[in-house]
Amino acid sequence: MGREWTIQQVARAAGTTSRTLRHYGEIGLLPASRTGTNGYRYYDEGSLRRLQRILLLRELGLGLAAIGDVLAARVREEDALAAHLALLEDEAARIARLVRSVRRTLAGPGTGEGFTVEEMFDGFDASRYEEEVVERWGRAAHEDGQRAWRELGEAGRRAHLAEHEAVGAGLAAAAARGDAVEDAAVQELVRRHHAWVSVFWTPDAAAYRALTQGYVDDERFRATYEAFGPGTAGYLRRAADVFAQRALT
Incomplete structure (x- = not known):
């Protein structure tokens, strides 16, 4: 062998x-x-x-x-790569729209120019993660999340993003102060985070633990939370474990 x-x-x-x-x-x-x-x-x-x-x-x-x-050799690798080249070109165009979207956002406050929610989110494509979401959580979770995002409307989307920023900043500040994850104020932030997630899908104790562990293990999501402050992803994971034990079991 x-x-x-x-x-x-x-x-x-x-x-x-x-x-x-x-x-x-x-x-x-x-x-x-x-x-x-x-x-x-x-x-x-x-x-x-x-x-x-x-x-x-x-x-x-x-x-x-x-x-x-x-x-399985049902499609030549060259043909598959040619098809992928077309996808890359589409992705390049999407990235270009993202760049324009961010530039409009940065320019708006200084110039007094407004922008629509469509302009603000031009180029964002949640369907890019469809396969991964379906694999981890099931087709229903993906479809429910997509429907919930559409139904939020412009004001709801802005409020949803603002809530995530507020919770992330609060957790980063608590982590920097060395607050215990069991503290009531920290647990209130985690409750808000769970509620923020539940707009799209309501995780039970095991799923919420797995989700927040993913924030630590997956570099994409870890970067999102570490942007609030070093150690925020791990701090949220530990605080979420306490919340799951107390509130979700």
Whole structure:
């Protein structure tokens, strides 16, 4: 038997999660080379090479179905990349709209010019994360979130964003002061955060813990909270654990 690695070892080395690898296996994208009598999945060198290709194609922006076609040779890699080039060009145009949107926002206060909510959010595309949301939380969670965002309206969207800024700033200040996460004032901030999330989807104790752990583990979301102040993501996670224990169980 050649060299092989456990699912935890592979996930850690590849910078992904065991959950993702199991999902890849369930859809036939990355079968384990064998499953032990203990139920653990093991991967050999061939599996690692296949995972490397999957992650490369994911980095290039191909969806899982398209990657499956490439790996099964139902679609030539050159054709898949050509299709992806068109997607990249669309993404470049979207980024350009984002740049214009931010410039309008920055210019507005100084010039007295107003802007519509459509201009403010031009270029933002929540559907980019559809596959990830569906994988983690289910199709209903994604559709409910999309519907809730549309139904908020212009004033509601502004208020929602402002509430997140206020909660984030409050948590960062509490973390900087060294306030205990059990403090009533901190727990009130966490309650507001849970309510902010619940506009789109109401997480129970386990889901809220998993969500806030994601703020620490996922560099995209960690950067969002660390922008309020160093350590804010981890502080929120610890405070959310207390809140989940007290209020959600």
